[in-house]
Amino acid sequence: MFCLRMRGGLKPALLLLACLTMRAADPAIHWLAGAVEVINVAAGESGVSPAEALVVFAEQEHATMVPPIAGTTRRSGDRLRFEPRFPFTPGVAYRAEFRPAGRPVVVARFRVPVDNAPPSTVVREIYPTARELPENHLKFYVHFSAPMSRGGAYQHLRLQAAGGEPVELPFLELDEELWDPSMTRLTLLIDPGRIKRGVKPLEDIGPVFELGKTYTLTVDAGCRDASDRPLAAEYRRTFRVTAADRSPPDPSNWKVTPPRAGTCEPLVVDFDKPMDHALALRLIRVRGESGNVAGEANLTDAERRWTFVPQHAWPSGAHAVVVATTIEDLAGNNIGKTFDVDLFEGVQRRIATPSVSVAFTVE
Amino acid sequence: MFALALVASSARAGLTTGMKPGKPEFKAMSQLAFAPEGVIFIADTKAAAITAIALDDTKPAAGSATLKAEAINEKIAALLGTSADQIIIEDLAVNPASRQAYLAVSRGKGPDAVPVLVRVKSGGQPEIVSLEKVRFSRAELPDPAPDSAPAAGQKGGNRRLEAITDIAYVDGRVLVAGLSNEEFSSTLRAIPFPFQTVARGTSVEIYHGSHGQFETRAPVRTFVPYKVGKEQHLLAAYTCTPLVQFALNELQPGAKIRGKTLAEFGNRNRPLDMIVYQKDGKDYLLLANSARGVIKVAAEQITPNAESITGRVAETKGLKFEKIDWAGVTQLDQLDNRYAVVVRTGTGSALNIETLALP
Numbered sequence: 001m002f003c004l005r006m007r008g009g010l011k012p013a014l015l016l017l018a019c020l021t022m023r024a025a026d027p028a029i030h031w032l033a034g035a036v037e038v039i040n041v042a043a044g045e046s047g048v049s050p051a052e053a054l055v056v057f058a059e060q061e062h063a064t065m066v067p068p069i070a071g072t073t074r075r076s077g078d079r080l081r082f083e084p085r086f087p088f089t090p091g092v093a094y095r096a097e098f099r100p101a102g103r104p105v106v107v108a109r110f111r112v113p114v115d116n117a118p119p120s121t122v123v124r125e126i127y128p129t130a131r132e133l134p135e136n137h138l139k140f141y142v143h144f145s146a147p148m149s150r151g152g153a154y155q156h157l158r159l160q161a162a163g164g165e166p167v168e169l170p171f172l173e174l175d176e177e178l179w180d181p182s183m184t185r186l187t188l189l190i191d192p193g194r195i196k197r198g199v200k201p202l203e204d205i206g207p208v209f210e211l212g213k214t215y216t217l218t219v220d221a222g223c224r225d226a227s228d229r230p231l232a233a234e235y236r237r238t239f240r241v242t243a244a245d246r247s248p249p250d251p252s253n254w255k256v257t258p259p260r261a262g263t264c265e266p267l268v269v270d271f272d273k274p275m276d277h278a279l280a281l282r283l284i285r286v287r288g289e290s291g292n293v294a295g296e297a298n299l300t301d302a303e304r305r306w307t308f309v310p311q312h313a314w315p316s317g318a319h320a321v322v323v324a325t326t327i328e329d330l331a332g333n334n335i336g337k338t339f340d341v342d343l344f345e346g347v348q349r350r351i352a353t354p355s356v357s358v359a360f361t362v363e
Numbered sequence: 364m365f366a367l368a369l370v371a372s373s374a375r376a377g378l379t380t381g382m383k384p385g386k387p388e389f390k391a392m393s394q395l396a397f398a399p400e401g402v403i404f405i406a407d408t409k410a411a412a413i414t415a416i417a418l419d420d421t422k423p424a425a426g427s428a429t430l431k432a433e434a435i436n437e438k439i440a441a442l443l444g445t446s447a448d449q450i451i452i453e454d455l456a457v458n459p460a461s462r463q464a465y466l467a468v469s470r471g472k473g474p475d476a477v478p479v480l481v482r483v484k485s486g487g488q489p490e491i492v493s494l495e496k497v498r499f500s501r502a503e504l505p506d507p508a509p510d511s512a513p514a515a516g517q518k519g520g521n522r523r524l525e526a527i528t529d530i531a532y533v534d535g536r537v538l539v540a541g542l543s544n545e546e547f548s549s550t551l552r553a554i555p556f557p558f559q560t561v562a563r564g565t566s567v568e569i570y571h572g573s574h575g576q577f578e579t580r581a582p583v584r585t586f587v588p589y590k591v592g593k594e595q596h597l598l599a600a601y602t603c604t605p606l607v608q609f610a611l612n613e614l615q616p617g618a619k620i621r622g623k624t625l626a627e628f629g630n631r632n633r634p635l636d637m638i639v640y641q642k643d644g645k646d647y648l649l650l651a652n653s654a655r656g657v658i659k660v661a662a663e664q665i666t667p668n669a670e671s672i673t674g675r676v677a678e679t680k681g682l683k684f685e686k687i688d689w690a691g692v693t694q695l696d697q698l699d700n701r702y703a704v705v706v707r708t709g710t711g712s713a714l715n716i717e718t719l720a721l722p
Contacts, residue, residue, distance in 0.1 A: 056444075057441060058440065058441045058443075058444045058445060058446065059441075060434070060437035060438075060440060060441055060446070060447060061437065061446075061447065061711065061712070061713075062433075062434045062437060062710060062711060062713050063433065063434040063437040063438055063441070063713070066437065066438050066441035066442075067438060067441055067442045067488055067489065067490075068441075068442075069441070069442065069443070069444035070442055070443065070444065070491055071444070084444045085443075085444070085491075086443055086444050086445070086470055086477065087444075088444060089444065089445040089446065089449060091446070092444070092445055092446050094444075138547060139547065147473050147474045148473065149472040149473050150451065150469075150472045150473070150476075151451055151472050172582070173633060173653070174526065174528070174542070174584075175453075175635075176393065176408065176526040176527075176528065178524075178526060178542070178544040179524070179544070180522035180523075180524060180544060181409060181474065181521075181522065181524060182474055182522070183473060183474040185522055187544040187545065189547065189582075192547075192582075224472075225473075226472075226473030226474060226475070227473075228449075276545075276546075278522065278523070278545045279545055279546055282521075282523065282545070326546050326548070328546060328547065332547045339547070
């Protein structure tokens, strides 16, 4: 770099301007939001294509010969600009290389800063909330306060009998994991082979739950949320195991407390035992004389009580609670059919109708 | 994922009938399968749909078809501009027309994960398969329980999803095994292909008849088509371990299929992938398990009159099987008559992709 020496009388700004225009600038790599740029790419350096001239890598743990990041590189004036196909990931070590023809390679490294906010996601609830579960209990729903990450969910779950021995492989482990679309709810299925009578796995390592024992289900804080942060706290749920439930739920045994006409009082339905949380919210509707009644359903009392608050005041007249027969209790029994059907006992086959109704009158 | 390991399929005229050029949309790429003529099926659990794409990849690639790439998960992560712990390899399938390996990859592990289709070239380098402009057709999976409309006003929207655990193409139909995240149900759907305007298909429930006494709905984890005599059958591995057989023509609307239990491999076997291949004129079944490695079964034991296991078993009974020393296999598919392609664990957290000689 050199500057013309100017004799006195000229303003310092002019001097500076003269210096800049005369400078042979070196190319430099800059990181921008979502892109990488090389500035001062002189005209003579266009011997290689833009894609070959500017290459960005995401450095990996073991592999050394890795492909460059997918993206597009464009030239405009004295700048080369690389935009990655997918956004840069926080914490990853990136390396950009500017490779002009016949000149030394310019290398620059950067990382997108990781958000250092403390962990904040927690388990909000685990259903069923009942503290007594049948020996042939089938399913848990773990609700998180924020979206989670997939992969390795089962490593962070522990089911222990009182006295501390962990139950070996209690849950059905699927690569897919059974999340809902928002990834705030994880479904855990007890391995059915450990429940179904007469099946080898049961004879191999025994049932998951044993009558009379107390168990603790732990979700440890190592679970990662969608921002890749661990949970803010571990979560534990303790329950006692009671006798196996092999009786199909029967809505004719449910107690329906009708609301009063002209009000928005809740309709209350008391089940004869706890029902599956997700299915009870999805598979029960209210029908009035002019079709389905719009409103909001809730479960309380350890999923024994279903309440329904209508959007508009109840009209008087005949109504019905309509229940799909695919609803399940905690042991997976459906209306009209137990979870595992004993052929020798001649248990009646599943009711052919898709739903049953319990009528009530609003007055 | 399974492979069309049977006799080379005669070209099925018009597999790409009805496909239109465009850019297919995906919320996820959960499972892959191939039909002849380079047609790939991509199952999308989040969108509850199957998309068929005519890939422009119908001739065997130049160079050796055998493959060995270490840390393929890191190479794919590098290509996608992230770290290996931020990607998930969902499924592996080999295009029988070109013998190229394809991977369904998830970039990201949260609800905003982006699905990417990757092809692994014979040199071991991955490349993104562009789906910007391809010929494709799409079938949406019908709601298996249409009477379960969400209660009006239910907050949070529908949380129900059916995880697609396996898909396969057989004789003009795409078979899809699904497992619900709410009701304990496993379905197997057969959707005619080429997809029709209303591609609904038949849905059946699979029951596992355990030892003749109790039966219940059983989640199918992976399955493979197999011809027994002249009849097309399916061999299915359930999540509760047994290997079960049933005839494809049992897939009639509303049917309750009770498979014939052929073998119990013991509890810690959680089946991942199955293929059927031929060696020295005989058929063999290769089944990859998550914890216990790979099992080889002589398929001639699976005859039309194969005994169903109906009594209690004290130890593993049924088909005789042989343990194969392929450790750490997470994905398996057939390459050709001599080789399989596997993804398996390598050093540390690295996953390797390689071809292995069929045992």
